[in-house]
Amino acid sequence: MLFALTATLALAKPNIILMLVDDLGWKDLGYAGSDIYQTPNIDRLATKGVRFERAYSAHPVCSPTRAAIMTGKNPVRVGVTDWIPGDRPSDRLLTCPPISNELALSEVTLAERLKEVGYRTYSVGKWHLGGAGFLPTDQGFDVNIGGSNTGQPGSYFAPFGEKVTMPSGIADGEYITDRLTDEAIKLIERPDSKPFFLYFPQYSVHTPIQAKPEDIARFASIKGNAKYAAMIWNLDQNVGRLISHLEAKGRMKNTIVLFTSDNGGLHPVTNNAPLRGSKAFTYEGGVRVPAFAYWPAQIKSGAVQERVISMDFSATILEAAGSKARAVDGSSIWGRLLGGSFRQTRPFIWHYPQYHSSGHNPSSAILDKDWKLIHNYEDESLELYNLKCDPFEQNNLTNAQPERAEKLWLKLRGMLTTMGAKFPTTGRQKRKTPGQSWR
Numbered sequence: 001m002l003f004a005l006t007a008t009l010a011l012a013k014p015n016i017i018l019m020l021v022d023d024l025g026w027k028d029l030g031y032a033g034s035d036i037y038q039t040p041n042i043d044r045l046a047t048k049g050v051r052f053e054r055a056y057s058a059h060p061v062c063s064p065t066r067a068a069i070m071t072g073k074n075p076v077r078v079g080v081t082d083w084i085p086g087d088r089p090s091d092r093l094l095t096c097p098p099i100s101n102e103l104a105l106s107e108v109t110l111a112e113r114l115k116e117v118g119y120r121t122y123s124v125g126k127w128h129l130g131g132a133g134f135l136p137t138d139q140g141f142d143v144n145i146g147g148s149n150t151g152q153p154g155s156y157f158a159p160f161g162e163k164v165t166m167p168s169g170i171a172d173g174e175y176i177t178d179r180l181t182d183e184a185i186k187l188i189e190r191p192d193s194k195p196f197f198l199y200f201p202q203y204s205v206h207t208p209i210q211a212k213p214e215d216i217a218r219f220a221s222i223k224g225n226a227k228y229a230a231m232i233w234n235l236d237q238n239v240g241r242l243i244s245h246l247e248a249k250g251r252m253k254n255t256i257v258l259f260t261s262d263n264g265g266l267h268p269v270t271n272n273a274p275l276r277g278s279k280a281f282t283y284e285g286g287v288r289v290p291a292f293a294y295w296p297a298q299i300k301s302g303a304v305q306e307r308v309i310s311m312d313f314s315a316t317i318l319e320a321a322g323s324k325a326r327a328v329d330g331s332s333i334w335g336r337l338l339g340g341s342f343r344q345t346r347p348f349i350w351h352y353p354q355y356h357s358s359g360h361n362p363s364s365a366i367l368d369k370d371w372k373l374i375h376n377y378e379d380e381s382l383e384l385y386n387l388k389c390d391p392f393e394q395n396n397l398t399n400a401q402p403e404r405a406e407k408l409w410l411k412l413r414g415m416l417t418t419m420g421a422k423f424p425t426t427g428r429q430k431r432k433t434p435g436q437s438w439r
Contacts, residue, residue, distance in 0.1 A: 025265020072327025
């Protein structure tokens with residue numbers, strides 16, 4: 001096995017494509033069990049690749065997860081714990097901490113690390129980590145198409161809105177997912193002796209929920225959101241188009257594709273059931289996401305049950321590219337992709353100390369092995385779940401196992417404090433001291 005891994009790593013550096021879909025729920029794909037959404041191209045890649053069946057996003061909303069992928073750090077470490085610029089309601093019980101409205105230039109990004117080891121770096125699609133002076137081209141990317149400080153297009157049909165910067169020559173009515181795929185294909189067609197890294201974060205399937213009429217007609221009879229189903233269908237067709245182009249050019253032999261989402265699906269646009277919660281919540285429905293890797297020349301198909309999180313993809317990309325840098329909060333799964341083993345031992349934590357218009361109140365959570373604890377800041381309550389026995393978070397065990405809850409809370413608080421987390425504040429009595437019973 002060691003010889004096989006060494007021989008594989010001795011090959012030419014692979015091209016790397018990271019597809020990051022916006023707001024795609026864990027079951028919004030055919031291979032993941034959807035009986036509504038049709039994704040034949042994505043399903044083909046997933047079933048022929050390595051599927052991560054317990055994949056998590058670094059945060060339940062978009063900008064923090066994107067910051068985590070770019071840096072390999074938990075969003076807490078980079079000060080981005082809400083979507084940029086976030087909601088700041090003044091009529092709520094708690095005062096929420098401020099966030100950074102851009103990814104600091106002092107952070108060394110994935111693109112900068114890859115340039116150090118000889119990669120061309122392209123960003124095509126949503127950025128949402130800062131505007132002028134903090135755009136992808138200020139953060140290590142050679143090319144930026146479509147990326148700005150906005151989290152969504154004004155419209156999915158051209159003109160796409162003043163905040164979405166696109167090349168000239170786009171006809172009115174063009175669909176943005178189609179156009180971004182066109183631009184990605186143009187970039188990877190460029191003759192070059194260097195390998196490329198294509199960061200491909202589509203705006204789809206984020207709001208506004210808009211789809212092409214011919215795609216909507218395809219789903220007119222479904223029991224669900226036909227426009228959303230049509231957006232997913234169009235996304236799938238564009239994934240297929242990009243992969244078909246690489247296959248036709250003989251370039252899939254040295255190209256690895258990583259696919260995931262930035263957070264859970266948005267309620268009520270889609271349904272994450274039987275998982276509890278949705279985008280913006282620290283319940284499973286807010287942070288469980290689809291994820292897989294596809295590289296037919298080198299990796300065999302299969303399912304991975306070990307937990308993975310966004311920063312693990314950062315670590316994997318660095319190792320695949322031959323970089324000696326590491327992701328501070330990520331564990332590389334590169335060896336697993338090449339046929340080795342992978343065991344995730346570190347706890348996962350999520351810190352969302354802000355309010356969200358979906359109804360989320362400030363909370364933090366930790367997942368340690370099979371045990372998950374959620375700390376709600378408004379009433380200082382805890383929720384404890386055993387995900388092995390209760391994957392849908394229906395049976396709060398805090399009162400039944402107060403010592404376990406206390407231990408996990410202390411671990412969560414300690415990890416957050418070490419990372420420099422900021423917390424909501426209030427003038428009333430703070431959390432009970434260790435050892436006291438919980439409401």
